[in-house]
Structures are given as structure tokens and as C-alpha cells.
Amino acid sequence: MPNSQKERNESPICCIFFCEFDHVYGPKLTFQVPEDIVSEDKFNALNVYLIPKKELEGRLITVNSNNLKVIGFPVGLDGPQFPRNRLIFNLCFVCVSAMRTVQYEPVVKKLAHYLINLEKECQFISNKETKSTLPKIMAAIRDQLTANRSCELTITESTTIYLKVARVRPKPDPVEDHDVPIFLTSEGSIVPSEWDLTTQQVIPFIDGYRHVAKIASEADVEVSLVKACIQNMIYYEIITLIPIFQYSNVYVTTPKISNLVESTELQEECLRCVAKAPSFKPNFRPVFQLYCSMTPGVTIKDLCVRFNPSLNGIDEKKLVHFGSLKGIIRRLNKYPILVDAPHLTSIAHQRGVYRFFDGNHSYDKICTEMSKSHAELEEKVEKHPSAVVCWK
């Protein structure tokens, strides 16, 4: 999830104000709720961004200066009924300068469109009487959005304002056939009826072991649809992807392993997660020993033979899941490569699996693509004189 490192916290809505171009006074701060957040001076300093030149109307403008972060969507309407033939206004959200505000941008924009429609339908803004109800509306919007991130407000008989603050997250990476989705939240907290039909059909097959291609065939849903709804669920942070569990997998520890020793909470969570049976919680020592023994060249099978985790009440699959999810271990993927091929195209023209030996395809990918077992592929690799394997 690039660019998401240390996401800043979402800002509250400090204030909502309505400003307009008054044909006598010029840019004017008409209403604000609560009062006295934006002083007259501050407004005047920023008014070029709030009541901007015509070219910038109809555009989301966020200005961050002077310890004030203001999101607005300036609107300009033409018509002979307006003084100077133009009505210019902007309904802005004021936020904390150092915090995240992207989540409000669609809301501000949508709100501006509601106001445009209201003006067109019933002269809501040009009529002084209806305009004076704005502070009440703004206060209600602010209160409702702060309380439950959504807002429903009836303005006229035909117009009801619906707003929702969606969390903005980075776009999930594309999903591959060999990825395994796993729930991040407990499965019980997911209400199938909240989801679309495809997702409802896919959810029962997500167990942390089945990979995408397998889910698709078992759920009888097209692979690309499965991928799309998995990607959607990743966006909502309900599931994440992990590599396929195989006993031939090799994992290594990352610098995050020290968190496991330092944080009691993480330790407790770990022991709860890796237990073979929920009634018996394993000791930390053998769990940690297993993680520490994950070094290059040591497969899960080797670990099982050496330490017999089930004797200590540890489920090795859950152990690997927990480690991968928390980033304390990482999988070493195998990439078979033909090194003596003169050019890339000559690899693409190879027969059978060898055409994938270009250093871009991992064992998992080739195996799912060609429906081959790991061992079969291994044999192919060993047979070819100029094939090498990079683990990374």
C-alpha cells in the first residue's frame, strides 16, 4: 500500500461557512457555523481562493495557509435575474491545517451541486428568506457528519440532501490467480446482505487457504469477477492477501520480529491466533522458536519435522498466517530463470513451462497458470541445464 505510510489522521469539520459575491460589497462571508471561527481578516486574506476568478469556478479548491485549511467548490451561475447577471457563492468546510481532508472533497462538491439545483428550482439562494435558513442547514450537516459520517436532511418537498463521508484509502493492487484472501475482521461481523450478490457468493469460500482460482471454480463465479470483488473487499480493509500455504514454502523473519518480544499485546494476540484448539493456548517460547527458525532454505516441512509444532498446540498454518499478516515474516518466492537465453523473446518462444522462465514469474504464478504441482515444476527446473532459481 504505497503512499499510505503513516497516514495522517482525519480532520474534524471545525466550521462550515457560506460566502458569496455581493454586488455591493464584493466577496462576503455571509454565514458560518459555529460563529467566529473564521475572522473577517482571515476571510479577506483568502477570498481570492474562495470567490475566485471565473476560470476556477466548478473546481474543488483546498487552500491551506494561515493555520486554516478550507475546502470549497466555488459556483458561478449566469442569469438575467441576478444582480450583475451572475450569482457566485461557495459553501466551504474549515478543517485543521495539519490533518487529512480528502474525505470531505466529494461531500463539498456534492453539497455545491445540491445548492445549484435548489437555486435553479426555487431560487433558494437568491431569495433572502430561504437563504436565511442556510445556517440551520449548515449546522445540521456539520452535526450529523461529525456524529455518524453521514447526513440526511430534507430541504424542500423535492430535495433531500444525502451525504456520506467515505474513508479514502489507497487503491488496492490487482489480485492474481494464486493470491489467497484472508479475513482481517472476524467473519461474523460481515453481514452478507450488505454486499452485492457476487460477493455474497464468494464470501463463504474465503478461508485463508483457498486461492483465487480455486475460489472461482468452487463458487462457480468467473475469475475476473472474483478478483474484482476481492479487490473491493481489500479496499474496505475486510480482507487482505497472503501467499498460498504450502509445506514447501520458505519464510524469513523481518526486522519487525522484535515487536513480538516487545509488545505484550501482540504476543497475546499471536498466542490466541496460532493455537490449534481455541481452548488451549500454547506457550510463547515454542512459538517464538518457530518464527526464529525461519531462515533461508528452511521449509515449513523442515520446521514441522524438527519441532513438531502440534505437540505444543501450535497450528503451523495459523502461525504462518499470523506472521505474514503482521509483517514479522515474509515469504521467499522462487523465480525460475533461463540465464543463457540470448534475448527475452527467445524465452517467450520456449516450449511448455519454460516460456515463463523470464524472472517475472514466480513458482506460484506458473503453477496456477499451467495447473502444475510444485514438484512437477521443480523437476522441470532441474532438468533444464541453464535454469537457475532466485529466491526473493
Added chain:
Amino acid sequence: MSSICNRSKTDFSPNSPDRDGFLLGIFLVKAGSIGGDSLLFRYPYTIDDDTVAPSKQEKKSKNPFALVVENVNNGHSSGPVEDNCRTVFTHYTLGPSSRPNKPSATYCFELDPVASSTAAAASADIYLETVVKLPDRVVSTLFAVKNELCGAKIEIKINDVRFVGHPLLIAQDQPQSPTSQPTSKSKDIVAFNVVFALRANASHEVVNSFHKCSQLIAAALKKEEDDKAYLSKEAKSMLTVHDEASSPSDEPRTSPYSLILQRSQLAADLKKIFEDLKFYGTVQLKLNKSSDLNLCIPQTVHRLTLKYHRSVPLIGPRELNNCFGSLRAYHALLLLRDPQTIFDSISENRPIFKRILHAAAPTKNLGQLARDAQLSFENVCKATCQLVYWAKATLIYPLTESNVYVIHPLAPTQVDCPLVEKFRATFNNSNLLRFLSEFSLGTSIDQLRNPLHNSEQQIQLFNQIVWLLKHRLISQLHTYVYLLPVNSSPCLTKKSIPDRTNDTAKGDEHQQTFNERRFSNFNSGDSLSILSNDDDVDSENDYLVNDASSLSINYERAIHLLRELGLRDYECESICQVPASKNYEDLTLFAKLCHYFDGKHHLEYIMHHENVKRSQLLAIIDKFRDVLFTCQHEDKTIFQLCPYLYE
């Protein structure tokens, strides 16, 4: 949530090629009392033909951000803004045809770096167009800010482009009598602003890096203006060109900015700033031939040194400060370019850098480097941080026989990676990927060395490893040691299935003691010395039993010795169960090193600080293996410079 980047190609985020091109444009704006606000210079002022994608029409239809298009739909944007919850949802569930990035598209990026760069350029155009098409008068009103906003950062985001600048006021000559001689002497410039246009999806830290650049440029310009009225002079010549261009003429109109570029040195400098920051992440120039300007966008320079890697998390000031905070004498400086090139690019403290660059070698740690360069360690550290900050060098652990390396998880392994060819050219036809595959299972230099090889081949091997390290294709695994004694309270071992509550309590207790111990150990430097002091010969003899073979130590004494380290009773007992604890020498060495066994110090650290040999250390770890766990991962300091984990 943490995510780990060890997945296959999919972790190559579709956004990542774009990340290298945060910068979209640069503007210089002045606010004036008489002439009003005006845009003095902007770059780029046209969309260069080279960067325009093949079909202009097609691009137009794709462009949701162009100024002419109103009320854009975000459905196809790659920007962070999504219309609302429902749009997002449909956006991801409509099926493959509507998905913005099909896997095959990502695939192209990776297979072919050339294709990826053109794709990035094409997608950059969408934003670039927005910036270039912004009318001059809009720019001038936006950025010629009111006086009360001067002297602080200003950030304006318009749709998907973010502008950041640092406006400054210029001191007027006679502020007390502004009306005295308005035309002749007093300056027309009240304030000015150097603004960068960035993609809105650039992270907060990247924006701050650009803000810092803007601030530095503004400070240098202000100094030149105060000293020599440089900005006024340049502004005047730029405005003259603008006036000429706006006067009606029959000639085909050329952009006034291309003329300004020819006439004004400041404009040329701004162009250089834009280009260098965009393509190299750094810029060095002398403003008005006198003020030094050294600017750097750490995120870009560091990304450029890793340009063939898959999406490496951004390395910004925070990561670099973490790295510099834990810089130790055992780290080594690895120059990423040849010393002369680096030296030529340095303008300050040249004598110090000259000595350091001359003496630096991948086998020398910073301590040795300081000795060889005859400089203080502090100076070497400072210079090292500077070199690393500017991505002219990186940090490694000095090359030794026993270093274990693995392939970096994000290292490129595709056969058509340009590095393959580069490696072949550098090391007479050696194959990079074949060599790289040797590190698959974690290999030490020792293991790679063929005893039959002659010295020339040995040197080649050494050079090849240095080459891999320079390109960060391999990373070193260090061994960390954890002390984890067996918690064998008799009451617990007897119970076949301990009940849950009891067990929880035990876990807490264990953790508590572990923390306590670590805490006490951090202040225990003196307690260790006391320990060794009062081990004088007389008292020793009371406890030692003179065995036939070696000195051994009795149980009580051993417990006593361990307890003084702040260990809990059960921990002491557990350690004393280890056969080696009977041996006095082993136990004292163990006690001496005990506080390093917290997983924070790797073997090399312990060797460096306690002056023990690797063989000694390995022997003691092996002897006490019942209570010690070892694990391998990267050095945390070096890891900051080539990370693969996302927070």
C-alpha cells in the same frame, strides 16, 4: 495495518511509476504596488512535443482534469478522490472491463522499463496539461498572495493538482514615506512567491520537501534582492518581454516565456531548478552568481538510486533521520558513484569530503575511515549523513568473509532488466542473474569463494559483490540473539493442560520481567563493571572448585552472578540448567554479553562493542542454545535506506 511487500509482481502498484514525477511545474509570481500582481515566469509553458503521447485526441477524451471539462467524474481517475461510497463500490465491482488497471497493463510496466517510462509520461500529461493550461492571470491572482499570508507555507489544491509555495515580503526602502518618490526609487515588488505544482497524490512528506525547496529559493532570492536588487532587475526585464508580447504584431506569436528564457538568467535558473528536481531530485546552482542554492528532494533522489526495484516505499526525511540516529562506528560508507564525480558536486567543506572520499572503502567501517582520513569521528559521521542524504552514498556493514547476503525482495530479476546488461559489460560477460541466484539461500562470501581461484578471480568476486550492494540487489542478514529462558515453574509443568487465566497471567509476568530486565540492563553498564571489580582473586577462590580440566563454578555462585544482572529467579535457574553454566569462563562471558541478547543487537554490534571474536561469540551462543534463540534479518539502520515493509 501493515502490509508486506514480498508478494509477486502485484505489489507493483499502478501508481508507482508516477511517483517519480511528482513535479509538474514551477511559477514565479510577484505582488506589486504599482504594476499589480503578475506572473513573471512559468515553466513548462508548453507541452513539449517529445512528451506528447501519440494520439492527442485520445488523450483529450481521457483527460478528466482539463480546464475546459466541467464536473468531472472521478470514476476513471487515479487520484485519491472518489466521489462517494457508492461510486467507489461500483468502481470495483463492475467487472474487468471497467477496472482502471487491468493486470496486463501493470504487467507491461514491469516487463519493459522503457514502456513504463512512456506510460508514466503519458499519464503525467493529464496533470501537466492542467498546469500548463492554467491562464496567466489566474496564476498571478492565486499565488501573488496577500501580505498577511507571506512568510509562511501556502498550499492550494485545485482538483488533482497541488500547488505549494513560500511567499516572502520584500522590505521597502522607505517604508515611512511611501508617497515620497513612488516612481523612481522604491521597488515595485512588494512580495514574491516561488510555487511548485505537484500531483495531488504526492504524500504529505513529499509536499513538505518541495515546500522546503521553495523556502530556500525564496530566501536566496530575497537576499539577492536586498543586496543587489536582483529580483527587481530580473522582474523588470521579464515584464518588458510580457509587454512586448501583448502588443499587437503581425509576427507569428511565440510564447513570451521562451524569450524570457533567453534574456533572463533567473528564468534559466528556474528552468534548471524544475528540470533537475524533476529528473534528478537535486539541484545545485549559484543564484545571481553569488548565492549558493543546494536543493534536494530526498524521496526522488533515493528512488532514482533504486529505479529498477519494484515499488520501494518512499525514503524521506523521516526514514533518513531514523537511519542517521542509529548510525554506528561499525557501519561503512559505500559510494554510489566514483569519488571524483561526487567530489565535483560538493561545494562546502571540500577538504573534509576530499579526505573521506579518498579513504572510503567497502571494507572500512566509519571508525577506521576516521582514522585513515585523520578526521574526528563526528566529522566523518556528519559527512556520511550528508552523502547518504543526497544519495551519493549508502550504508553497508563492511565486507567480511562471514557476511551473509540474500536477494533483496524487491530486486529486479527479469531477464531484460538493464542491470543485466550493465553487469555483463562490467564483469566480462558474467551473468547477473546466475550470480544473483547464488544468494538465494543466504550465502556468505566465504561460501562463494572457490579455493582454486586465483587472486584475480577473488578480486572479481569481491567487486561483483560490491556492485550488487551498490545496486541494492542483495541485503545482508545479521544474526540477532534473544534470551528466552525456559519458564519451568514446577506447578505449571505438572499440569497437563493449564487453565486459561493462569496462563495469561504467566504470559504477562514473563513480559514484565523481560521489560524490567531490559530496562535494568540499559543502565547496567556500571553494574557489570562492579561485578568484574569485586571478582577479586580472594573471593573467587571461595566459590571456584578447581576441577581437573577447567575452572568450574558452583550453582549458588552462578545464581548470584546472574541475579546481579537483574534477571528473575526462574530465568537464573533456567540458565543454570545449561551445562555450560558450570564453567566459570563461559558463564562470565555469558553474563558479560547477556544484555545484548534482547534482539536489538546483532553479532557484529556485540563483537564491535565488546571486542570479542566471532568464534567466541558463536561458541557461547551455541553452548547456551537452550535459553538463546537466534534469528536473522537486516540491520535496522541500513534497512531504512532500502526498505520493503510498509507501515
